[in-house]
Amino acid sequence: MWAIMLKIAHISDLHFFKASFNPLQLASKRLLGNLNQLIFRRLQHDPSICFDVINQLKEEGVSHIILTGDVSTTSFRPEFRRAKSYIENLKEAGFKVFALPGNHDAYTRFAYRNKSFFHALSGAVPFQSDENLPFHLEEDQVSAHKLADNLWLVLIDTALYTSYRLSSGHFTHQIEDRLRKLLARLPKRASIILANHFPFFETVKPQNRLFGGPRLERLLRDTPSIKLYLHGHTHQQSMADLRHEELPVILDSGSLSLREYPSFNLIEIQGEDCSLQTMRREQNIWTSTKELKGICL
């Protein structure tokens, strides 16, 4: 039993962007990403909203922030620098911040192979597991962080470099194996929040899907201690209570930088009781759009 009070904001898909006009990249995926951003995405995203929300998070009494990926748009170094500076702002405001990469943070072959996301955010967020558990998010693609007695956050990195046509991730057999080993090392009575960039459903459009999603779904069914599954990627906020299907409650925070309806989720934990809220900005006012109470951790 823990008499704790935690308030966690789940944010995602910030998509900081800096145009790159390097002539050496004329034939690269980044060029296409730049064109896409300049023509379409700029109309959809405004990352300054990410800064505007900080006061709201303070007013809500948030203590922790979980960022489920796509901090950048084309994995360009200045985009990562902006993301890091944003995270530093969050920390200065008093929040404890966790982050994992999305497909846009492994956008080019170089960024994927060189793990640019991890180099850029090193020191800003923890990648090494707590309590000497031998799992590091950069090296092992899984990590575990103790939020409170018997409450753990587990991060997984399923980001993948793909062709321009795809926005897929991959829950590889190796990640599954490590995740099962990590889960076996957590205290038996621990409740777990699992965070990933991608949803695991097969109903997602094929080009946006997580390869290995059905195996991740099986793992979730095998592991009733995973109470919440957090993801982003779709840019569509949702909350799905799948406990009747022996799955966790699934939370998609949507995108925090969307010009129209930016969104985030709130997770409030009091003792063993957890309640959830989806928050969306409508006409410049942050509004709670859906609530789910009485989740027993």
Ligand SMILES: [Fe+2]
């Ligand atoms: Fe995204």
Ligand SMILES: [Fe+2]
């Ligand atoms: Fe994504």
